[in-house]
Amino acid sequence: MLIKIYGSAIHGVAAQTITIEVNVDNGIGYHLVGLADNAIKESSYRISAALKNVGYKIPGKKITINMAPADLRKEGAAYDLSIAVGILAASDQIMAENIQDYVIMGELSLDGSLQPVRGVLPIAIQAREEGFKGIILPMQNTREAAIVNNIHVYGAENIKEVIDFFNEGKALQKVTLDTKKEFQERINNFPFDFSEVKGQETAKRAMEVAAAGGHNIILIGPPGSGKTMLAKRVPSILPPLTLKEALETTKIHSVAGKMGAETSLMTVRPFRSPHHTISDVALVGGGSYPQPGEISLAHNGVLFLDEMPEFKRTVLEVMRQPLEDREVTISRARFTVNYPASFMLVASMNPSPSGFFPDDPNNTSSIYEMQRYMNKLSGPLLDRIDIHIEVQKVEFEKLSEKRKGEKSTDIRTRVLLARDMQNERYKDLNISYNAQMGPKEIEAFCDLDDTSFSLIKLAMEKLNLSARAYDRILKVSRTIADLEGSDSILSHHVSEAIQYRSLDREFWNV
Structure with a gap:
């Protein structure tokens, strides 16, 4: 007897x-075809033991399983449940009248219990688009799938529950979720706040400008000056995720298997902080069976690279294209996968190998050591970082004062007002904030008066800035003007933006 049952495969951040x-x-034999990987081929052993332990068995006949389309690579143990139910239905051990109304996915343990699978959100979205009545999943995955409306989501702890659902009509647990309520309740949950940062007013201002325009930023300062502390608080002043952005972000984390059993929807912007020993593949994504890397997991959020010069140069250089295009393309011989990578880069570094600024008396690094240290960051990469800000050590008087600093909510209010101006400005364009401006948008929206033009011309000549750095200064100037609610870019906006190009100054080219 022939039975058709439906599962789903992940390709990039979409399902098929x-x-x-x-x-x-x-006859006899067990044949599985359709470009399945080893984990799927091994499913026969898991299925056999699981069925035996719940009172069923694989029939002693010739079993042929085809996974179509046959030219698409399938991987992982997520097809255990669908294959097992298909075998039972094809051998008349269970009823199969409405089995084609459901997408069925789940990994089997030997005792028949179900283990969670990856990529449930895109699977549920695809199932709804193709008109399936429902989706049957391990219980741990149901909250994530229940984000998708207009499709029934059923959870099971054991394959016996699924068998009884089809065979005896016993109800599976149906999971529903109020997505908007879930989203609104958790949208402002932040573990860190800028009020906890003592001093560092200049750095806080730079962080506010970076958040308002979505600009990349690098913090340069000695150990203990608060670089990491500042970076961890950036998500608290960024605009809240929209529901669309939350779904985009959740899909990526779902495909990567980063969603917890109690997590249904990403409600705050992600903050990713990989260790400096990370490989280029782990950072940008890829592998034999491509998976999203850290830059995609930071999509719509923050990627923090602590002690940036300690990362391998090859790792840093592969970020150059995603920083510009805001997506990464993984190409293999038989297919190409695109992952979104629109993130805000926050990086930190010491001013020298010894940890001190070049003009600090405690600096023991030689000129040669400092040049070699700075050369770990290429010019083209630094050009893609809009804001360079020096972070000085906090004086004792600042550290010991009881008064709290400005709260993140207050800073965020100003950031949101600036973003509202940008949303209005770019409403007819395919961009959302200043950092995304291209040459056409810069020409249209970054017009300078004579004083500002003379100021930026002088800076270009004195600092020997690149054309890309010139564009960065104009973008940051536009953001500073937005924070003031100004439609025009004025000379003091340009002056402040030029101050945020620390690493371009002769001071560093010792």
Whole structure:
């Protein structure tokens, strides 16, 4: 008897429905075809033990399983449940009248219990688009899938529950979720606040400008000056995620298997802080079976690279293209995968190998050591970082004062007002904030008066800035003007933006 049952495969951050055809005929043998990986080929052992432990068995006949389309690579143990149910239906051990109304996914343990799978959110979205009545999943995945409306989401702890659902009509636990309520309740949950940062007013201002325009920023300062502390608080002043952005971000984390059992929807912007020993593949994504890397997991959020010169140069250089294009393309011989990577880069570094600024008496690094240290960051990469800010050590008087600093909510209010101006300005364009401006938008929205033009011309000549750095200064100037509610870029806006190009100054080229 031939039975068709449906599962789903992940390709990039999207899903594609897989038709699993199970044919049970006279003879012996177990044949699985359709470009399945080793984890799927090993499923026969898990299925056999699981069925035996719940009172069923694989029939002693010839079983042929085809996973269509046959030219699409399938991987992982997520097809265990669908294959097992297909075998039972094809061998008349369970009823199969409405089995084609459901997408069924789940990994089997030997005792028949179900383990969670990855990529449930895009699977549920695809199932709804293709008109399936419902989706049957391990209980741990149900909250994530329930974000998708207009499709029934059923959870099971054991394959026996799924068998009884089809065979005896016993109800599976149906999971529903109020997505908007869930989103609104958790949208402002932040573990860190800028009020906890003592001093560092200049750095806080630079962080506010960076958040208002979505600009990349690098913090340069000695150990203990608060660089990491500042960076961890950036998500608290960024605009809250929209529901669309939350779904985009959740899809990526779902595909990467980073969603917890109690997490249904990403409600705050992600903050990713990889260790400096990370490989280039782990950072940008890829592998034999491509997975999203850290830059995609930071999509719509913050990627923090602590002690940036300690990262391998090859790792840093592969970020150059994603920083410009805001997506990363992973190419293999048989397919190409695109992952979104629109993130805000926050980096930190010491001013020298010894940890001190070049003009500090405690600096023991030689000129050669400092040049070699700075050369770990290429010019083209630094050009893609809009704001360079020096972070000085906090004086004792600042550290010991009881008065709290400005709260993140107050800073965020100003950031939101600036973003509102940008949303209005770019409403007819395919961009959302100043950092995304291209040459056409810069020409249209960054017009300078004579004083500002003379000021930036002088800076270009004295600092020997690149054309990309010139564009960065104009973008940051536009953001500073937005924070003031000014439609025009004035000379003091340009002057402040030029101050945020520390690493371009002769001071560093010792």
